[in-house]
Amino acid sequence: MDILALLESYEFEMKDIRRYLHQHPELSYQEKETSQFITAYYDKLGVSYKKILEGMGVVATICGKLPGKTIAIRADFDALPIQDAKDVPYKSKRDGVMHACGHDGHTAILLVIGKVLHECRDNLYGQYKLIHQPAEEVPPGGAIQMIHDGCLEGVDAIFGTHLWATSPVGTVSTRTGPLMAKPDNFTISFKGRGGHAAQPHRTQDSLLAASSFIVQAQSIVSRKVDPLHPSVLSITNFDAPHALNVIGDRCTIGGTVRTFQQDVQDIIVNEMKQLIEGIKLFHGVDVEFVYHEGYPAVVNHEEETHYLMKSAEEILTSQHVTQASMEMGGEDFSYYLQHVKGCFFFTGALQSGKTPIPHHHPLFDLDEDALLVAAKVLTKTATEYSREKATE
Structure with missing residues (x-):
């Protein structure tokens, strides 16, 4: 049986695995x-594996x-601290924990790919490492430790996908070069002198200082960064738990910076530091700035990206394989691409006839027909790449 036809025969198994993982x-x-x-899945197949991390x-x-x-083909398998709000038979059985990003689907795809590769091994060229990675969602991320523990030893190229619930099923998109941004986080703590809200002139208002930073920081990207260089600075948290008649002595804000280039990140961070110095002077407050570096940007390699897109076009036709826009979300697949050549791509998984639900949302779900699409593209790309590169 043709390897892609064999994948088709296991489509329902792939969906069943995804639903089991979604519930757990x-x-x-x-x-x-x-x-x-x-x-346990690999034990049943008789496939050898190594446990790391x-x-x-x-x-x-x-x-x-x-x-x-x-x-190598990689799939992540961690979930998020989100309450599953869907009304479906495969709803999460764990309160406050949910697969709201598609990692359950990624794992189902890779397990069935493993099954098919194992069954077809007598006719395959090369070797295949199936990397099941925990902890993609939380920095420092599982990828860097997996690499440290040797998952890329001997690997010539790596491929991976992210099920993309806002793009139509039957589509694939990627791009050569930068695909996903470097996601950094920060917290800024403001400490002033609190007092009675009826006597603001006797305080050094930490909330006003923080608010001033928030307003002025919106000008950093719009006025200090070249508009041709994508970047984001978003304040996402403001913590100041005080009584309504109290001007508190401290508060903390937090947020994220997203960039593709180191020099752009440097500009944003330096501008934030200069703004903080001015606020300290004007408002008379102390400020602590803590900046956390996130994953590197996902940067695809040219040859491997063209190869994957060609394979996808042979499965889906060229009109369903498109050049992706640069995404400001982050992914620790970036670490693998720093060590070996490869390509990361998006597989459309929007549920037909439904309003798109973003990733990391309590109502997040997938059109499970996307699982087979991703499995076919990954399998065809990996097997034919290994075969065609065998003589190099």
Whole structure:
């Protein structure tokens, strides 16, 4: 049987796996049961694997009988601290924990790819490393530790996908070069002198100082960064729990910075620091600025990206394979691409006839027909890349 036709025969199994995992989500660095589910699946198939990252990460290896390159395919499997608000039979059974980003689908895809590669191994070129990674959602992320533990040893190229619930099923999109941004976070604590709200002149108002920063910071990207260089500075948190008749002595704000280039990140951070110095002087408050570096930007390699898009076009036709826009979301797949050549892409998973629900939302769901699309593109790309590169 043709390898893609074999994938089709396991489509319902892929959906069943996704639904089981959706009902049993686990948070980052806590995914012991999910890891056990993955290893049990490979045990049943007779596929060899190695457990890394404190026993939660799993790297399965399948060897073809013919010489070729070693190709890695990666799937993440952590969930988010979100209450599942969907009314579906496969709703999360764990309060406050939900697969709201599609990682359950990623895992189902890779497990069935593993099954098909194992069954077809006598006719395959090269080797295949199936990387099941925990903790993509929480920095420093699982990828960097998986690499440290050796998951990329001997790998010539790596491919991965993200199910994209706001794009139509049957579509694939990616781009050469920068695809997803570097996601940094920050907190800024303001400490002044509190007092009675009826006597504001006797205080050094930390809330006013923080508010001044928030308003002025909106000019950093719009007036200090070249508009041809995508970037984001968003304030997402303001914490000042005081009584209504009290001007508090302290408050904390937080947010995120998203960039693709180091020099743009440097401009934004330096401008934030200068703004803080002016606010300290004007408002008479102390300020503590803590900046947390996130994952690097996802930067696809040219040859591997063209190869994947060509494979996708042969499956879906060219009109369904498009050049992706640069996304300001982050992904720790970026670390793999810093070590080996490869490509990360988006697979459309919008539920037909429904309003698009963004990722990380309590109502998030997928059109499960997207699982087979992603599995076919990944399998065709990996197997043909290994075969065609075998003589190089």
